[in-house]
Amino acid sequence: MTHTDDHRTLPRTDRADLEAILDAGFLCHLGVMVDGAPVVVPTVYGRDARWLYVHGTVAGRSLAADPGAAVCVTVTHVDGLVLARSVFEHGVNYRSAMVHGVPRVLTDEDEKLEGLRRLTEHATPGQWTYARQPNRKELAATTLLALSLEEASVQIRSGAPDDGASADAELGLWAGTLPLNGRWGAPTADPLLPVGITAPAHIVARAGTRQG
Amino acid sequence: MTHTDDHRTLPRTDRADLEAILDAGFLCHLGVMVDGAPVVVPTVYGRDARWLYVHGTVAGRSLAADPGAAVCVTVTHVDGLVLARSVFEHGVNYRSAMVHGVPRVLTDEDEKLEGLRRLTEHATPGQWTYARQPNRKELAATTLLALSLEEASVQIRSGAPDDGASADAELGLWAGTLPLNGRWGAPTADPLLPVGITAPAHIVARAGTRQG
Numbered sequence: 297m298t299h300t301d302d303h304r305t306l307p308r309t310d311r312a313d314l315e316a317i318l319d320a321g322f323l324c325h326l327g328v329m330v331d332g333a334p335v336v337v338p339t340v341y342g343r344d345a346r347w348l349y350v351h352g353t354v355a356g357r358s359l360a361a362d363p364g365a366a367v368c369v370t371v372t373h374v375d376g377l378v379l380a381r382s383v384f385e386h387g388v389n390y391r392s393a394m395v396h397g398v399p400r401v402l403t404d405e406d407e408k409l410e411g412l413r414r415l416t417e418h419a420t421p422g423q424w425t426y427a428r429q430p431n432r433k434e435l436a437a438t439t440l441l442a443l444s445l446e447e448a449s450v451q452i453r454s455g456a457p458d459d460g461a462s463a464d465a466e467l468g469l470w471a472g473t474l475p476l477n478g479r480w481g482a483p484t485a486d487p488l489l490p491v492g493i494t495a496p497a498h499i500v501a502r503a504g505t506r507q508g
Numbered sequence: 509m510t511h512t513d514d515h516r517t518l519p520r521t522d523r524a525d526l527e528a529i530l531d532a533g534f535l536c537h538l539g540v541m542v543d544g545a546p547v548v549v550p551t552v553y554g555r556d557a558r559w560l561y562v563h564g565t566v567a568g569r570s571l572a573a574d575p576g577a578a579v580c581v582t583v584t585h586v587d588g589l590v591l592a593r594s595v596f597e598h599g600v601n602y603r604s605a606m607v608h609g610v611p612r613v614l615t616d617e618d619e620k621l622e623g624l625r626r627l628t629e630h631a632t633p634g635q636w637t638y639a640r641q642p643n644r645k646e647l648a649a650t651t652l653l654a655l656s657l658e659e660a661s662v663q664i665r666s667g668a669p670d671d672g673a674s675a676d677a678e679l680g681l682w683a684g685t686l687p688l689n690g691r692w693g694a695p696t697a698d699p700l701l702p703v704g705i706t707a708p709a710h711i712v713a714r715a716g717t718r719q720g
Binding site: 322323325326327328329332333334335336337338340366367368369370372374376377379380381382383384386388390392394396412416419420423424426427428429430434437438456457460461464465467468469470471472473474475476477478479480481482483484485486487488489493494495496499502503507 | 534535537538539540541544545546547548549550552578579580581582584586588589591592593594595596598600602604606608624628631632635636638639640641642646649650668669672673676677679680681682683684685686687688689690691692693694695696697698699700701705706707708711714715719
């Protein structure tokens with residue numbers, strides 16, 4: 297496992313932040329090495345107390361080709377823009393978690409199924425028992441990576457701009473934040489769905505709620 | 509520059525998709541190599557017709573330490589969850605652009621200023637002329653990477669689940685999509701702002717509009 301100054305085992309206070317950031321989202325950016333260069337792809341994840349489960353089949357291609365290689369998984373929620381008096385102090389309010397290390401590529405069928413359950417329930421609570429669960433063929437066609445949550449770091453920026461007490465405060469310019477909110481819309485039925493099949497409660501209940 | 513099967517110069521039809529995806533966002537995930545392992549960090553970007561400008565000072569640390577090394581910049585917009593009859597066909601509706609190659613670290617003051625202008629205006633149109641622009645000291649303290657838009661790829665998934673005409677359609681389960689929408693909120697003034705300074709029109713006008 298690779299260590300740098302930025303990579304450290306989390307103190308207990310950061311652990312709660314890490315879990316909160318991971319639990320608030322479902323899409324991560326997975327960084328892997330391909331032919332000596334970094335490649336960053338969006339994919340979905342879930343977790344338990346110890347492991348981050350990451351879907352490793354991205355755009356039809358398995359990312360399990362390079363066993364033993366380190367990866368980096370980053371989850372970021374954008375809370376708004378920081379609009380300061382000076383361009384230099386502009387920024388973004390965000391919460392970001394980074395998990396890194398050498399992942400295990402899951403091969404045990406039971407563990408793979410449990411990982412997929414975590415991942416499915418993470419994105420859509422209630423969906424694992426509602427939908428048809430994976431059969432052995434589908435399970436074999438799925439690449440699932442498990443990355444220890446031990447090696448992780450958290451970055452959080454919140455609140456007002458930092459130049460409110462600087463010389464720039466005398467410029468008389470407005471400064472503050474512009475919040476950004478993610479929200480689930482109303483479920484849209486598949487056009488091929490026969491009439492009379494209504495969306496289940498665990499989907500309907502989500503419409504209008506906050507995401508992120 | 510590194511080439512793989514996934515890395516190709518874009519045909520003209522993809523170019524419009526690439527620009528639309530880049531223009532719909534302001535936050536990217538930048539993948540770099542650190543001590544032989546990939547590290548993925550969120551940062552902000554802007555662009556012109558030829559270059560992607562990426563802020564290379566992340567969490568107080570410059571990412572320009574490794575000249576000549578390839579990077580990967582990925583921008584992803586999540587449009588919703590794809591809720592199929594089977595767990596296997598579940599997925600995400602999204603638009604993602606990946607730009608990669610060896611970036612130039614900008615050193616010329618004029619080019620750096622122009623890159624920062626693009627980046628600032630990309631995140632908040634109207635802000636470059638409203639806020640105080642960077643002075644020479646601030647410019648020197650900013651790392652800005654320029655990455656050619658030539659080496660890029662686009663992934664888009666939209667619409668209903670794919671199992672509407674499969675054997676699973678007979679399960680009688682609901683299937684469809686759950687849309688996810690990003691929206692700007694009302695501007696929040698810095699608590700240190702003197703009374704009587706109101707938010708400028710280019711900020712106020714954004715509240716309630718769609719993001720992503």
